[in-house]
Structure formats: structure tokens, C-alpha cells
Amino acid sequence: MKLSDRTEQLINADLEYVIHPAGLVGQPDLNRVLEKAYGIYVEDTEGKRYIDLSSQLMCVNLGHGQKKIQDAVKEAIDKTDYTTTYWGLSNPYNIECAQKLAKITPGNLNHFYFTCGGGESVDAAIKVARMYWHYQGRSEKRKIISLYNAYHGTTGIAVSATTFGSGMFHVAIEPVTPGFLHIAPPYCYRCFHNLTYPGCDVACARYLEKVITSEGAASIAGFIAEGIQGAGGVIDPPPEWWPLIRKICTDHEVILLEDEVMSGFARTGKMFAIEHYDVIPDVMIMAKGISNAALPFGAVALSDEIYAVLKGKMFGHGTTYAGHPVCSAASVAALELYEELNVVENANKVGKHIRERLDNEFSPLPCVGDIGGKGMFQGIEIVANKDTKQPPSKVFLEKLRYDLWDKGIVLREAGLLMNRLVVAPPCTMTIDEADKALDIVYSVMAGLHLE
Numbered sequence: 337m338k339l340s341d342r343t344e345q346l347i348n349a350d351l352e353y354v355i356h357p358a359g360l361v362g363q364p365d366l367n368r369v370l371e372k373a374y375g376i377y378v379e380d381t382e383g384k385r386y387i388d389l390s391s392q393l394m395c396v397n398l399g400h401g402q403k404k405i406q407d408a409v410k411e412a413i414d415k416t417d418y419t420t421t422y423w424g425l426s427n428p429y430n431i432e433c434a435q436k437l438a439k440i441t442p443g444n445l446n447h448f449y450f451t452c453g454g455g456e457s458v459d460a461a462i463k464v465a466r467m468y469w470h471y472q473g474r475s476e477k478r479k480i481i482s483l484y485n486a487y488h489g490t491t492g493i494a495v496s497a498t499t500f501g502s503g504m505f506h507v508a509i510e511p512v513t514p515g516f517l518h519i520a521p522p523y524c525y526r527c528f529h530n531l532t533y534p535g536c537d538v539a540c541a542r543y544l545e546k547v548i549t550s551e552g553a554a555s556i557a558g559f560i561a562e563g564i565q566g567a568g569g570v571i572d573p574p575p576e577w578w579p580l581i582r583k584i585c586t587d588h589e590v591i592l593l594e595d596e597v598m599s600g601f602a603r604t605g606k607m608f609a610i611e612h613y614d615v616i617p618d619v620m621i622m623a624k625g626i627s628n629a630a631l632p633f634g635a636v637a638l639s640d641e642i643y644a645v646l647k648g649k650m651f652g653h654g655t656t657y658a659g660h661p662v663c664s665a666a667s668v669a670a671l672e673l674y675e676e677l678n679v680v681e682n683a684n685k686v687g688k689h690i691r692e693r694l695d696n697e698f699s700p701l702p703c704v705g706d707i708g709g710k711g712m713f714q715g716i717e718i719v720a721n722k723d724t725k726q727p728p729s730k731v732f733l734e735k736l737r738y739d740l741w742d743k744g745i746v747l748r749e750a751g752l753l754m755n756r757l758v759v760a761p762p763c764t765m766t767i768d769e770a771d772k773a774l775d776i777v778y779s780v781m782a783g784l785h786l787e
């Protein structure tokens with residue numbers, strides 16, 4: 337397709353001057369420049385629009401261009417461009433944001449440290465776990481356990497907890513922060529222990545206890561996991577998994593850090609994914625949907641117990657933009673919208689509809705091996721052979737991706753083998769809109785021939 341001169345120039349300038357995250361340096365991928373975003377759509381410089389079945393990076397949970405958030409940002413920046421939250425200073429937006437979050441987070445997660453995103457929140461949360469032990473005279477409790485196939489960001493400490501990507505975030509930058517251990521994820525379709533649920537007795541969760549006791553609980557500060565692994569391909573744990581993990585952490589005095597960066601804010605049909613499992617973590621990590629991604633923002637929620645230990649002690653961590661007033665104002669407006677628009681309810685209803693269609697229509701396709709997820713957070717595993725579960729070739733997956741974009745659908749592959757499509761549209765999407773998008777995805781997938 338012939339591109340306009342403007343788009344050509346933009347793409348060429350991009351190639352020369354811009355380095356993209358998690359991509360090949362200086363090599364084009366999708367060759368598209370997006371300049372508009374509204375509702376469930378994004379639009380490129382050619383005027384072609386796409387249904388955003390990914391909510392970009394699963395972060396625009398309220399849909400694009402929410403006026404209430406735009407107005408809140410404009411109003412806030414007219415009053416104050418920036419004031420610091422260092423020196424014990426504060427700003428009204430940040431305080432309001434913390435109060436609102438305390439109302440919607442489960443249990444007694446009532447105290448908040450603010451950041452500019454997910455990785456930063458994970459870094460801060462891991463420091464909180466270590467501070468908690470340090471201030472009780474137990475500084476030897478330092479190690480952190482995370483899952484394989486986990487994505488917790490690429491910042492300084494978070495990257496050590498991130499195991500997703502077969503080393504792509506580690507090999508070129510080693511050494512990463514030491515003191516991290518990993519266990520198998522609850523990925524039943526490709527069980528790391530070669531077992532089958534439920535006969536496995538959730539061995540993957542029980543293995544956490546073996547690691548803690550083998551290492552010595554006296555050396556373990558915390559365990560971190562996503563509510564539902566997202567970049568890992570939407571790996572929805574069996575119902576017993578989270579309660580077992582919670583129990584093991586409590587029994588061995590290990591802080592349970594739960595990462596809701598992608599699974600939070602209505603994505604799964606509950607405000608937070610962990611609510612599906614009736615578990616309350618000690619520390620909860622948030623970003624993305626917290627501000628609908630309109631401005632960079634994130635938070636770490638601490639339980640009353642953790643806070644009680646830290647109270648009066650030095651919080652030896654901070655960044656210039658922690659608790660930024662304008663980002664906080666965006667978040668306050670987003671949090672209000674979740675309530676006003678009944679977004680959790682919609683995600684539940686539309687998510688169920690999407691899942692029914694995936695199970696009934698997509699699952700029988702020769703290239704679909706597995707479907708998993710909750711609400712508007714579903715993964716479709718693409719395979720070359722349903723019996724052997726062999727993943728398809730890179731060429732097949734690339735063709736699928738390009739065909740979807742050509743047909744006006746934003747949908748990216750993720751997962752351990754990068755062969756799971758993540759269906760995660762804005763949680764405000766209607767059933768009619770979801771049907772329209774799924775019809776297109778189905779026609780593309782049904783039309784592809786496995787080599």
C-alpha cells in the first residue's frame with residue numbers, strides 16, 4: 337500500500353531518531369504512526385482506524401479520550417504544573433487519589449506510595465518488603481521469589497523479577513539485581529511440572545513452600561506474582577492457587593506482593609483480579625488503568641500491618657515525580673469514571689460474552705489450542721498442532737499479526753512462546769462492538785492455513 341509523503345517522512349525520521357521499547361533497534365515493525373485515539377479506536381496518519389482490542393498495552397481500560405480525564409488534567413495544570421511530595425509536602429489531588437484507592441482496594445491496603453508507572457511501582461514494592469524486615473532487625477530476609485513467565489517491568493529491581501521473554505530483558509544487561517529466585521507459573525496448558533490439573537494437587541503452588549524451606553525462610557523477604565499473568569499470555573491460575581500461595585506466605589513470614597498493573601482496574605470483571613480468589617495481599621502494585629494511561633502514574637498499596645512497621649522510619653526511596661499533582665488529578669478522574677460508568681459490571685458482562693464466543697467459535701479452529709482468562713482479559717493460544725501443542729512458525733504468527741492490522745484490529749501476541757493472542761479491549765466496550773471486532777478476528781484466523 338502506497339503511504340502518503342507525510343507518513344513516509346515520519347516513519348523515516350522515526351527510524352533514524354527514535355529507539356522503541358522492547359523492539360529491534362532501527363528496524364521497522366508495523367510501519368504505522370498513530371496520531372488519534374478515541375473510544376475503542378486508534379487512528380494512524382493515513383486516516384485508517386483500528387479497533388483497539390489490546391487497549392494499547394492493556395492500559396486504556398476506560399477507552400480512549402475520556403473527556404472527564406482530559407478536563408481534570410486541564411483544570412489541574414492551570415492551577416499547578418508541579419509541586420513536590422518530598423519534604424512532607426503534599427497536594428490535594430494526590431491526597432484525594434489515596435483516599436479513593438483506599439476505598440476500592442481489598443482488605444486493609446490503606447497506605448499509598450505513588451510512582452510514574454508499573455516497573456517503578458514494583459521497584460518500590462520490593463524495597464518496601466525489604467524495609468519491613470530491616471526495620472524489625474531482620475535484614476537477612478532479602479530474597480524475592482517470582483514466577484517464570486512473569487512480567488513485572490524492566491526497571492532496576494523489577495527486571496530481576498521479570499522472567500518473561502526467554503532472557504530478552506536480561507542477557508545484554510547482566511548483571512541484574514541479585515537475590516531473586518523463580519518457580520513455575522500456574523500454566524496448566526503447558527505445565528512446567530508435566531502434571532495435569534486437578535490431579536496435580538496444584539503442585540506449582542506447593543513448590544513455593546519447598547523453595548522457601550530449602551532456602552531458609554529466614555532469608556526470604558517476599559513473593560511477587562501478577563493477579564493473572566498478562567504478558568505471559570493471560571495465565572489464569574486454578575482457583576486453589578492464590579489461596580495456597582497466601583497460606584504458604586503467611587505460614588513462613590513471607591510478604592505477599594501482588595502485581596495488579598495489568599490485571600487491575602476492572603480488566604477481569606472485578607476491580608482487582610485477586611478479588612476472584614478471595615485473597616488479600618500485603619502489598620498491591622498498580623499502574624496502567626489507575627490513570628487510564630492518560631498520564632504516567634502508578635501506586636503501591638501497603639497493608640496497615642506493613643505501614644505500622646514503617647511508621648516513623650525512613651522511607652529511603654523517591655523520585656521527583658512521585659505523587660505528581662497533574663497525574664494524580666488524571667487518576668482521580670479515572671477512578672470516578674470506573675464508578676460512574678459501572679465499568680466492572682460491563683467488563684463482567686461483555687467479558688462473559690467474549691469468552692462464550694471464544695469457547696464456542698474460536699476453540700474449534702485448527703490453530704487454537706487453549707483459551708484462558710477472566711472478564712475482558714482473555715488469551716487465545718495459537719498452535720500448529722492441537723495434539724502435540726506445537727507452536728506455529730514465526731512466519732505464521734507474523735502473517736496473523738499483519739493481517740489483523742490490515743483488517744483494522746490491534747491485537748498482539750504474548751506468552752511464553754509468544755503464541756497467545758491477548759484479547760483485552762477497553763472495559764467500556766459494548767457487546768455489539770465486541771462482536772464486530774471478534775467477527776473480524778475470526779475471519780482472519782479461519783482464513784489462515786497452517787503450514
Ligand SMILES: Cc1ncc(COP(=O)(O)O)c(C=O)c1O
Pocket residue numbers: 393452453454455456458487488489490562566567595596597598599623624
Ligand atoms: C504486570 C505488570 N507489572 C509491571 C509492568 C511494568 O509497567 P511499566 O511498563 O509501566 O513500567 C507491566 C507492564 O506491562 C505489567 O504488565
